Structure formats: C-alpha cells, structure tokens
C-alpha cells in the first residue's frame with residue numbers, strides 16, 4: 001500500500017520534471033493580427049505551468065505589450081521581419097523572451113507615464129505595465145540583431161505543471 005503510494009508519487013514527480021526546461025518557440029512575421037494568438041498561447045502556457053488565472057492573464061498581458069512593441073517599434077511594421085517568442089518553464093520561474101530584428105533602444109530613457117507631463121499622452125505605458133504584470137523585466141540590445149525583452153514570473157515551490165494531456169480550461173468569449 002505504502003509502496004504503491006511512493007511509486008505513484010515518484011511517477012508523478014518524474015512527469016512534472018520532464019516538463020521543466022521545455023521550451024516552446026514561435027517565430028512570426030510582424031503582423032498585428034498575430035497579437036491575439038500570442039496572448040492566448042502565453043495565457044495557456046502559463047496555466048499549464050500552474051499559475052492561477054489572474055497571474056496567467058497578467059503574464060499574457062505583459063507578453064502582449066512586448067510583442068506589440070517588437071512589431072511596432074522594433075521591426076517598424078515590416079512584415080518580412082520576424083519576432084521570436086520563446087516560452088520556458090524553469091524550475092523556479094516562467095520565462096518568456098520576445099526578440100525583434102530592430103535597431104534596439106535605450107529603455108532607461110523611456111518616459112515614466114506617471115509624470116504629470118505624460119499623464120495625457122496616449123502611449124508610453126507598455127513597459128510600465130510589463131513591470132507590474134511580471135516580477136522581472138530585462139531588455140537586451142543584441143548588437144545589430146535587435147532587442148530581446150525577457151519577462152519572468154516566479155513559480156511557487158512545489159507546483160507541478162499540468163500533466164500531459166490534461167486540459168487547460170479556456171477563457172470564455
């Protein structure tokens with residue numbers, strides 16, 4: 001009896017650890033039409049990594065902002081240029097990187113949308129939102145090969161990803 005329980009626990013742990021470190025990579029042309037696809041994929045993969053619904057939505061919103069920036073500011077809407085989005089579940093965090101083929105930028109010089117002179121500006125909030133939606137945001141200038149935005153959210157210890165084949169409940173609407 002006890003042996004059975006131990007065996008089951010071991011098998012379950014093995015299934016969980018097989019999924020750790022797995023990467024999912026998307027390579028897409030720079031089209032705004034792909035934004036919803038990337039958003040849904042981010043949300044589903046975050047749910048698979050066992051984030052509760054609100055946290056998964058926050059991750060998806062951060063990825064959405066980074067993806068739009070990659071298309072708009074990085075690749076300047078040139079649909080022949082690609083954006084690569086990579087999702088990875090590490091042991092302690094969920095990591096998403098968004099790479100474009102643009103000229104890079106100095107993110108330290110971007111304006112703070114909370115400053116009075118910026119309050120009524122229509123844009124300039126994407127990076128600010130990203131920082132609130134995930135635990136860590138980093139920008140890497142890849143020397144002539146565009147920008148990479150890395151978004152990370154911590155995973156609580158002892159949460160296992162969903163088992164293979166286990167369904168993810170989809171959002172309504």
Ligand SMILES: Nc1ncnc2c1ncn2[C@@H]1O[C@H](COP(=O)(O)OP(=O)(O)OP(=O)(O)O)[C@@H](O)[C@H]1O
Pocket residue numbers: 065069070073074075100102103104105110122123124125126127128147
């Ligand atoms: N991938 C990128 N490549 C080049 N420049 C970028 C990139 N991402 C952001 N930027 C620069 O940083 C600025 C701030 O980005 P942020 O997402 O905060 O605001 P926005 O895109 O201008 O407006 P919003 O996201 O609110 O619609 C952008 O206006 C752009 O100049």
Ligand SMILES: [Mg+2]
Pocket residue numbers: 065068069124125126127
């Ligand atoms: Mg933006």
